[in-house]
Amino acid sequence: xxxxxxxxxxxxxxxxxxxxxxxxxxxxxxxxxxxxxxxxxxxxxxxxxxxxxxxxxxxxxxxxxxxxxxxxxxxxxxxxxxxxxxxxxxxxxxxxxxxxxxxxxxxxxxxxxxxxxxxxxxxxxxxxxxxxxxxxxxxxxxxxxxxxxxxxxxxxxxxxxxxxxxxxxxxxxxxxxxxxxxxxxxxxxxxxxxxxxxxxxxxxxxxxxxxxxxxxxxxxxxxxxxxxxxxxxxxxxxxxxxxxxxxxxxxxxxxxxxxxxxxxxxxxxxxxxxxxxxxxxxxxxxxxxxxxxxxxxxxxxxxxxxxxxxxxxxxxxxxxxxxxxxxxxxxxxx
Amino acid sequence: xxxxxxxxxxxxxxxxxxxxxxxxxxxxxxxxxxxxxxxxxxxxxxxxxxxxxxxxxxxxxxxxxxxxxxxxxxxxxxxxxxxxxxxxxxxxxxxxxxxxxxxxxxxxxxxxxxxxxxxxxxxxxxxxxxxxxxxxxxxxxxxxxxxxxxxxxxxxxxxxxxxxxxxxxxxxxxxxxxxxxxxxxxxxxxxxxxxxxxxxxxxxxxxxxxxxxxxxxxxxxxxxxxxxxxxxxxxxxxxxxxxxxxxxxxxxxxxxxxxxxxxxxxxxxxxxxxxx
Numbered sequence: 001x002x003x004x005x006x007x008x009x010x011x012x013x014x015x016x017x018x019x020x021x022x023x024x025x026x027x028x029x030x031x032x033x034x035x036x037x038x039x040x041x042x043x044x045x046x047x048x049x050x051x052x053x054x055x056x057x058x059x060x061x062x063x064x065x066x067x068x069x070x071x072x073x074x075x076x077x078x079x080x081x082x083x084x085x086x087x088x089x090x091x092x093x094x095x096x097x098x099x100x101x102x103x104x105x106x107x108x109x110x111x112x113x114x115x116x117x118x119x120x121x122x123x124x125x126x127x128x129x130x131x132x133x134x135x136x137x138x139x140x141x142x143x144x145x146x147x148x149x150x151x152x153x154x155x156x157x158x159x160x161x162x163x164x165x166x167x168x169x170x171x172x173x174x175x176x177x178x179x180x181x182x183x184x185x186x187x188x189x190x191x192x193x194x195x196x197x198x199x200x201x202x203x204x205x206x207x208x209x210x211x212x213x214x215x216x217x218x219x220x221x222x223x224x225x226x227x228x229x230x231x232x233x234x235x236x237x238x239x240x241x242x243x244x245x246x247x248x249x250x251x252x253x254x255x256x257x258x259x260x261x262x263x264x265x266x267x268x269x270x271x272x273x274x275x276x277x278x279x280x281x282x283x284x285x286x287x288x289x290x291x292x293x294x295x296x297x298x299x300x301x302x303x304x305x306x307x308x309x310x311x312x313x314x315x316x317x318x319x320x321x322x323x324x325x326x327x328x329x330x331x332x333x334x
Numbered sequence: 335x336x337x338x339x340x341x342x343x344x345x346x347x348x349x350x351x352x353x354x355x356x357x358x359x360x361x362x363x364x365x366x367x368x369x370x371x372x373x374x375x376x377x378x379x380x381x382x383x384x385x386x387x388x389x390x391x392x393x394x395x396x397x398x399x400x401x402x403x404x405x406x407x408x409x410x411x412x413x414x415x416x417x418x419x420x421x422x423x424x425x426x427x428x429x430x431x432x433x434x435x436x437x438x439x440x441x442x443x444x445x446x447x448x449x450x451x452x453x454x455x456x457x458x459x460x461x462x463x464x465x466x467x468x469x470x471x472x473x474x475x476x477x478x479x480x481x482x483x484x485x486x487x488x489x490x491x492x493x494x495x496x497x498x499x500x501x502x503x504x505x506x507x508x509x510x511x512x513x514x515x516x517x518x519x520x521x522x523x524x525x526x527x528x529x530x531x532x533x534x535x536x537x538x539x540x541x542x543x544x545x546x547x548x549x550x551x552x553x554x555x556x557x558x559x560x561x562x563x564x565x566x567x568x569x570x571x572x573x574x575x576x577x578x579x580x581x582x583x584x585x586x587x588x589x590x591x592x593x594x595x596x597x598x599x600x601x602x603x604x605x606x607x608x609x610x
Contacts, residue, residue, distance in 0.1 A: 070345060101577075101578060106577075230437075247580055250575055250580065252384075273570060277545055292606075293584065296585070297587040301587050307391075
């Protein structure tokens with residue numbers, strides 16, 4: 001890993017220069033929050049750093065809502081995504097395990113992953129439901145990204161983790177010069193990290209960690225799920241907005257074409273077979289299924305965690321269901 | 335990476351429908367010739383595409399030793415199978431696969447094999463029986479118990495006659511509701527298990543059929559003394575992608591499409607919803 005710094009205006013110029021060869025998506029702030037937008041010379045300076053968290057997770061760049069998977073297409077330009085929080089970047093790990101599984105590599109996913117450079121940003125604050133650290137995910141960029149950035153007092157601090165990241169830095173126009181970071185700057189960045197961790201720790205003291213949550217769910221009865229599922233309308237927003245939910249439906253189009261469309265186990269009929277059997281017929285069973293999947297079954301099967309604590313499922317739920325309240329109640333019952 | 339040569343795991347292989355065999359009022363066998371030779375292991379399944387209509391999972395009912403053509407036996411049950419039943423020779427379907435883990439046939443060597451099948455569950459079993467016949471010198475005996483609703487619903491009648499003439503193979507059949515022509519057992523398929531004589535310590539059991547039959551069949555086998563790890567179940571879930579990705583066939587920690595569809599009972603007994 002290499003540390004660099006550059007003044008903000010020079011960094012903006014560098015990104016503008018990269019626009020010649022890359023599509024860039026960056027996080028921009030608007031009246032309702034932060035979200036990814038296409039970056040062009042007019043808004044490159046407005047990219048928002050160090051704030052949690054974009055409205056949509058990073059997965060949308062790798063698993064489009066709908067795509068025709070009949071033919072493999074090539075992209076003429078590579079992509080840079082800038083401003084992703086670490087919860088979303090870590091969320092890609094389980095997607096990689098599923099979609100780059102050696103037995104069946106999804107060529108569409110692989111192509112996008114290989115042609116995308118992820119520039120994460122450290123979170124210097126938290127949103128209402130951010131609880132990454134309670135599940136062991138740091139609120140700052142790490143080696144799952146190619147580069148992570150922190151902007152402090154007009155200076156951009158870059159931590160470069162991968163060859164892809166280093167190659168990008170080497171493509172900088174010669175007029176833009178990086179400084180190698182000194183110890184005092186590194187400790188300044190680390191101080192920010194500690195501050196945010198402490199915010200999350202204090203706020204989510206009572207929240208069981210990822211493994212404890214799995215145990216609580218495994219041993220839970222039906223009552224608590226029935227209680228919390230009362231206001232669930234099976235809209236599937238929780239799964240749609242989740243950085244680690246990846247289920248999809250294959251649709252058929254004439255000409256033996258296949259269209260892959262994101263799906264959610266919250267929708268009725270998700271597991272129904274032609275003969276009529278449907279293990280997820282009841283709403284509370286569907287509701288519970290998503291948490292069993294994330295905290296019990298996926299951990300038995302995969303190395304990567306299946307909830308990174310971004311809290312979007314709580315923010316998006318129109319039934320106002322908070323999984324964290326549910327888990328704290330489960331912890332209290334036990 | 336050269337994306338042009340990357341294999342597209344979603345792309346099906348076209349297959350010509352050359353023959354349709356009516357097995358029962360609700361069940362037909364479709365004989366397909368894929369555009370390329372196609373290999374599978376018995377118990378593995380394929381996804382069959384009906385153009386523009388949809389895709390459904392079936393375990394081939396033909397011999398895994400045959401690579402030029404394959405057969406799927408399909409009960410008219412839903413949207414895709416309804417359409418399939420209207421298709422005629424000369425039309426084109428497409429297939430993807432083979433997917434998943436089939437029967438561990440090499441573990442059956444020197445054993446007596448008890449096979450319990452119900453309804454259209456005979457389809458995967460016929461493929462297995464073809465395979466077992468080819469290696470019958472390595473097996474002690476194969477006992478097949480088959481149940482269907484009525485005599486009319488019994489499928490593969492010519493094959494049953496052939497099997498009854500095959501050394502080391504024996505067939506028992508039952509129907510839920512008999513008519514005047516029926517001379518074999520009457521009752522749910524598990525009644526046949528009271529008739530068979532197996533050396534259970536040197537035996538494995540295979541079950542394939544509708545969920546309720548799988549459930550009670552398994553319980554009966556356990557009662558007879560079959561160890562959990564010697565009961566092979568061919569599970570049916572909503573297998574869609576076949577690749578262990580789409581999530582529709584999750585049964586607890588397993589993707590049935592990739593980790594199964596054949597499991598031993600001890601592998602899945604602690605997972606949720608195995609019988610529905």
